[in-house]
Amino acid sequence: MPPTPSSTTTPTSATSHRRSLTMSKGRTVSVVLISSALETILSSKDAKRSGPLRESAQKALEMVRAGEGGDRPREIFEPLRLACETRNEKLMIASLDCISKLISYSFFAEPSSAQILPSPPPSPGPHGRRSISGSHTSIPQPSLVDLVVHTITACHSENTPETVSLQVVKALLSLVLSPTIFVHHSSLLKAVRTVYNVFLLSTDPVNQMVAQGGLTQMVHHVFSRCKVDQRSNDTDEASTLKSSLSSETLVTSQPTTLPSSTPRPSLDTLHGAPADYRELTTQDLFVKDAFLVFRALCKLTMKPLNSESERDIKSHAMRSKLLSLHLVLTVLNSHMPLFNDPSAIIYSSSSNDDTMFIQAINQYLCLSLSRNAVSPVPQVFEVSVEIFWRVLSGMRTKLKKEIEVLLHEIFIPILEMKTSTLKQKAVILGMLSRLCQDPQALVEIYLNYDCDSEAVDNIYEHLMNIISKICTSPSSSTPQKANDPASPSLQPHSKSHNSTVPPSLNSTSLSVSGSMDTSMMGLSEAQLRRQGLECMVAVLRSLVSWGTAAGRTPGESSADPTTRSQIGEETRQETVTPDPSVEGLSVSAGSFEALRQQTPDVVDDPTKFESAKQKKTTLLEGIKKFNFKPKRGVQFLIETGFIPSRAPRDVAQFLLTTDGLAKAMIGEYLGEGEEENIATMHAFVDLLDFRNLPFIDALRIFLQAFRLPGEAQKIDRFMLKFAERYIAGNAQTPFANADTAYVLAYSTILLNTDAHSPQVKNRMTKSDFYKNNRGINDGASLPEEFLSTIYDDIVKNEIRMKDEIESAPIIPTPGPGFANALANVGRDLQKEAYMLQSNGMANKTEALFKTLMRSQRKGSRTGDQFFSASHFVHGRPMFEVAWIPFLAGLSGPLQNTDDLEIVELCLDGFKNAIHIVCFFNLELQRNAFVTTLGKFTFLNNLGEMKAKNMEAIKTLLDVAVTEGNSLKGSWREVLTCVSQLEHMQLISSGVDVPESGKKGRSRKLPAEELANESRSTHITVAADMVFSLSHYLSGTAIVDFVQALCDVSWEEIQSSGLSQHPRLFSLQKLVEISYYNMNRIRLEWSNLWDILGEHFNQVCCHNNPHVGFFALDSLRQLSTRFLEKEELPHFKFQKDFLKPFEYTMTHNANPDIRDMVLQCLQQMVQARVQNMRSGWRTMFGVFSAASRVLTERIASSAFEIVTRLNEDHFAAIVRHGAFADLTVCITDFCKVSKYQKISLLAIAMLRGVIPVMLKSPECSFNPDGQAPTDDTMIRFWFPVLFGFYDIIMNGEDLEVRRLALDSLFTTLKTYGSTYPVEFWDTVCQELLFPIFAVLKSSQDVSRFSTQEDMSVWLSTTMIQALRDLIDLYTFYFDILERFLDGLLDLLCVCICQENDTLARIGTSCLQQFLENNVTKLNPSRWERVATTFVRLFRTTTPHQLFDDNLRVELDGSNPDLPDTVESNGQAILPAPLSPTNERPVVEVKPSLNDRRRIFKQIIVKCVLQLLLIETTNDLLRNDAVYNNIPPEQLLRLMGVLDHSYQFARMFNDDKELRTGLWKVGFMKHLPNLLKQESSSAATLVHVLLRMYFDERPEHQAARPQIAERLLPLGLSVLQDYTKLRSDTQAKNITAWTPVVAEILEGFCRFDNKAFVRYLPAIFPLTTGLLARDIAPEIRLGLKMYFERVGYSQGIVEAPR
DSSP: OOOOOOTTSHHHHHHHHHHHHHHHHHHHHHHHIIHHHHHHHHHHHHHHHHHHHHHHHHHHHHOHHHOOGOOOOOHHHHHHHHHHHHHHHHHHHHHOOOOHHHHHTTTTOOGGGGOOSSSSOOOOOOOOOOHHHHHHHTSSSSSSHHHHHHHHHHHHOOOHHHHHHHHHHHHHHHTTOSSOOOOOOHHHHHHHHHHHHHHOOOOOOOHHHHHHHHHHHHHHHHHSOOOTTTHOHHHHHHHOOOOOOOHHHHHHHSSSOOOSOOOOOHHEEEEOOOOGGGOOOOHHHHHHHHHHHHHHHHHHSSSSOOOOHHHHSSHHHHHHHHHHHHHHHHHHHHHHHHHHHTTTEEEOOSSSEEEEHHHHHHHHHHHHHHHHTTTSHHEEEHHHHHHHHHHHHHHHHTTTHHHHHHIIIIIIHHOOOSSHHHHHHHHHHHHHHHTTTTTHHHHHHHIIIIITTTTOOOOHHHHHHHHHHHHHOOOSSSSSSTTTSSSOOOOOOOOOOOOOOOOOOGGGGOOOOTOOOTOOOSSOHHHHHHHHHHHHHHHHHHHHHHHSSSTTOOOOTTTHHHHHHTOOGGGGGGOOOOOOOHHHHHHHHHHHHHHHHHOOOOOOOOHHHHHHHHHHHHHHHHHHHHHHHHHHHHHHHHTTTTSHHHHHHHHHHHHHHTHHHHHHHHHHHHOSSSSSHHHHHHHHHHHSSOOOOOOOHHHHHHHHSSOOOOOOHHHHHHHHHHHHHHHHHHHSSSSHHHHHHHHHHHHHHOOOOOOOTTTTTOOOHHHHHHHHHHTTBTTBBHHHHHHHHHHHHHHHSSOEEEHHHSSSSOOOOOOOSSHHHHHTOOOOHHHHHHHHHHHHHHHHHHHHHHHHHHHHHHTOOOOGOOOOOOGGGHHHHHHHHHHHHHHHHHHHHHHOOHHHHHHHHHHHHHHHHHHHEEEEEETTHHHHHHHHHHHHHOOOOOOOOOOOHHHHHHHHHHHHSSGGGGGGGGGHHHHHHHHHHHHHHHHHTTTOOOSSSSSTOOOOOHHHHHHHHSSSSSHHHHHHHHHTTTSSSSSSHHHHHHHHHHHHHHHHHHHHOSSSSSOHHHHHHHHHHHHHHTTTOHHHHHHHHHHHHHHHHHTTOOOHHHHHHHHHHHHHHHHHHHOOOOOOOOOOOHHTTTTHHHHHHHHHHOOHHHHHHHHHHEEEEEEEGGGGHHHHHHHHHHHHHTTTTHHHHHHHHHHHHHHHHHHHHEEEEETTTTTHHHHHHHHHHHTTTTTTHHHHHHHHHHHHHHHHHHHGGGGGGOTTOOOOOOIIIIIIIIHHHHHHHHHHHOOSSSHHHHHHHHHHHHHHHHHHGGGGGHHHHHHIIIGGGGGGGHHHOOOGGGSSHHHHHHHHHHHIIIIIHHHHHHHHHHHHHHHHHGGGGHHHHHHHHHSSSSOOHHHHHHHHHHHHHHHHGGGOOOOOHHHHHHHHHHHHHHHHGGGGGOOOGGSSHHHHHBOOOOOOOTTTTSSSOOOOOOOOOOOOOOOOOOOOOHHHHHHHHHHHHHHHHHHHHHHHHHHHHSHHHHHSSHHHHHHHHHHHHHHHHHHHHHOOOOOOHHHHHHHHTTOOOOOOOOHHHHHHHHHHHHHHHHHHOOOOOHHHHHHHHHHHHHHHHHHHHHHHHHHTTTTTOHHHHHHHHHHHHHHHHHHTSOOOHHHHHHHHHHHHHHHHHSSSSHHHHHHHHHHHHHHHHHHHSSSSOOOO
């Protein structure tokens, strides 16, 4: 093809260049082509008759023969033109043939063919048949090309012979397709129309076929010559273009940003040069041609068919419509890039607007679809659906709103209508099926409609619901047609075969690549259901390929064919998929999208769409609320921000502009009488624009915005506001005032009701209407023609709500009876109903499109931004929004059919759905799909099982293998099915399997072939792969898997009961998967073993021994394998996995099971002892548990094993940190009371461990005498010593305890010298002192089962321990001196017990300790000892004796209290005393029980005080103690003794107090503290006297203090003694006699000075004694005293 001239060259030069080509060719063929035709013309009769014809022919012939014709083509053409006008068939054929040949040699490419046309050129109307001169009045002379076209087209009319028609088609075809001669605009349309007419009018099949083919070629050529994005690519040409888009036009006409390479406005445009002078490039002309042809075709498709044409497929109208539709489809199919090319611009001739190609054709294409897509003619409907598919797949980015309207108003309603045919539904489903196979398109439908609150409908969600309903629609009992195929199967075929109707009469023979074969569609409901199912499965596959494609990145274009291919090749054969050309189409459509994706679109941000979807959902909820309760709805919408505020204008704006609000509810809300509602109504009406509108049009707009409520008051308010608003906007009206408009509006509404209500019998006439409105215009009447117009308008066209127009008309079903039957003969009622509905749909859609076009012209397209999808995350919300329809749509057919093809489809859907839910981790949905699939296996109902259920099993197993990492909790369902499958295999093999169900129920067996299938290789291998591939599962997935398998295993075992052959399938699998997963990292294994170990614990302790044996054996095998793996120090995995053995030993009472545990461990030791690390610890735990077993053979066996381990593997045990566990284990054997023999052997073993430990190199005790480290002491010494301590505390056998006690203290004495001081600290705090903790805390008492046990332990073990402790302190006093405080505290606690046995032992031990260590105590320690005594005395002082509340009579009762002191001797129980205050404050009167308790404590304290006095006395009379105790500490002791004496004396002197206590039952006799008083006084006197006469300096220094205490004490004792009466107080006299005697003796030893000083005080008292009957020792003392008096007073001379 010669190159298109550059726009820089002038048209003349371009043409001359082409002339030169034409010239050379013309010369070569001139004689051949032209002369014969001219000769034929000259020889004809017409030439002879017509002068001009003859002359022109003659002239031309001469020129040709002279070789000059090439320069003057017009003169050569003239005779040919005239010959055609003769209407002579022969001449016309010869001329046309010559013309077509000349055209093919570019003969007519003269300069005039490139003549400059006005810019833009006029757009010839497609229907005009004006002559060239008529259509181009501005052109002085038509161009040669236009002349040629006119000449050829004029040859054809309705009566033209077929031969001539054929030549006309050939000539026009060669002209239009010529590479050098370009036919534009009106000439082009004329050529196309002529060929079109030949096709329609010709009766010759050959002519029809040629015309049809020619037409297709011409249209194809017109579009092919438009170079896509030519301007963008050719920057040089772009830069020289003088005409281009102005930026203003760009913004208003199309918001989509063009690529940066789009030519910028030229200088001329910028400087305001008139647009009329812009020159058009050839490309501009070609694009305009394409537009004109496409527009003409669309208009042809819109011609209505009458009912006769609809029925006759061969009628002109039908053939015309089908041909034009096919041509539109062909263009869309082959030239989609042009429609999407942003550089394809059409320059308008009427205005200066520049329109993008797609925007220009948009309205014609959409109107064509809105008319034809509702056609009841199948052929028309099918082609319309095909066209819509091309629009949807290739133009969705540009026609967002238009596609929404078509889907929402036409295609979705047809799918849902009951009156539409199966065929129609099937065809739409076929189209949807292709949409569903294109993941990008599907996702973009969701993003642009479901996530857009401007979109009326959730298109994607709605489609999924419809498809689901189709899948699950119930089968009707009567088939649609009698000849339905029994089992229709839809195979994908490209439409390559010719139709059976001859092509000459049937334009459907036009085959468009990528079209569906609809011949076998919609034949039955079952087929439609299957198609729906295929559609749904395709959606799921697309979601899988979109959302989960491996390696997908957010920026990746999903138009990539590799992504598509992942839908699954193997399933192509069984689904209705278009032929490969459709695949190619969808990919190429995707490549068109690449154009769009290069534009600076908004980034695909999933969160933005998610929030948009949420927003839309909330809006729809608000609309729903409004349509139910308007007030609540408005409140909700304000709260959620859809209505900005409560301001009336905001509310009104929302009510007016929001789709989906029920008009009746708007009317109800606006009609309310509340102030807020009235204000909103006024704002609502103010938003309506009535300016310059006729009254009736304004009233229609007003009444269609809402439904008038029924109450008169409400209507009145509306009408008043309407009249006010209408008058305000229209100055030029016949109305005198607003009242007139108000009355007329009312009257018009009444007319509307009257004229159209079926209840009204007598209709209002025009004259009635006039009468009604007489005098309403301020007393005058309105013009009659004005009222007549209103009347006619209303009667012809009822004022109806838009939603009423939409609603389907109800077709009356014919009533029963013969008459009705006759009336309906030959009527297709379903079709009639469809026609009624479809007309309404078409009208509404057309109206919507017109509104849309208007708004686009105004430039308000900004809301229609199309979002491209690229992010995989959109798959998640798309699935979430439709998962319930998916589940229903897949489950229904699976349940209701046995057709394996459909079953396979459903299961494929399940597989894809589960893949999505797993990928996006949608737990609820995953559980739903997996559980449903599990139920379809029917494994729990074998008798009902069918082949489809076996397929479900296979699918479930496939899912388990492919989705294992994401199944999580759904593993339970899968593994239950695997378990049931094995159960089925067993049953069908004849194995007796225990059943947990009712015994009487007979068990149904599966069919033989199914039983065989269940054992097939496929199922067996798949089931095995679930387990054998488990090592590929992720670390988290394997945990879920194992948890589920454990649960299923437990269910199996529980269902088996106590059967001898329990079901252990899953348990066996647990062991297997443990082997498979042996090489996992430790971290993962720890998580696994947490679950497995717990399960083994449970299973090993099952009450069915067969289960236990199997589990233990499995555990042993596993453990042996685990022990093969190396374990590093400080890890504890061995310890953990051996734990179930310990648990079993403890919790399973079956001796055989326990015996097996020991055997397992023994085998492990024998086989893997060298690998044993932390496992030693658990092993000893097992043996410890065995020691507590009541079966002797178990305990003996365990002890034997421990003995051997101790002997043979001591070093290994120590090395791996299990020494402490060994000692604990031995200790546990020691504590067993039932088998004393074992206990004694065990304690011997424990003692024997010490020397072995000390020698063992692993224990790292240094042989060279260095002090061992603290860590070594704690690791080795402490466990042994603690073992002894544990036996002492908890051993049940007395002999064993005695041995342990002996061993403990002997060990400490033997090896204590090597212990570091810090370790001694630990020994004292952790081992020694805690032995006596029972004395302090009642919690420690709980370890004794009975009081008797405790009493025995206290009286034997503890007492001995206390003595041994004192002995140990004495032995290691230098080391243990630092723990003296602890010992003294302990002795304090022991002494301050209510049990006097313990107290006596405590005092005795204290005395023993002090006497044994008297020389080792330094002054500070003596101070601590003295403080201890002070505390003891204070604690045991019974201050409560003076509490007045204790002496109050209680209810007149005076119960005798038993003498508790004596009774306590029978059982020794610890009861620590609480120290009491000096003066107790007890405000509340005590109860009887409280009093008894207090009395008991008082008596105990009295006894303890006496005991302490005796102990103190014994100690101080011991010379060693007396000689070592510092005098100041002695004085402190004297102080407490003195306090004790004074307390007792005060009590004894208070006769009233004592009597009161006796009366309330404190004691059986009158209480007194005589012994306390006398013994404390005796000790005081003895010690003070000894101190007084002590010659040591420190004692001498303290003599004044001593005398201060001694003299008052002595005097008071003497005074009291003299008052005693011998008849009643003999006891007192006896008690005090030795004290008095010592006092007298002491006074006698004073030196002279002191004796004389104190004589006046003492002498009267001594003389008083003489008056009594006194004991000999007193008498002796008196004798000495009086002798001394004699000497001191000089009465008698002292002996020398």
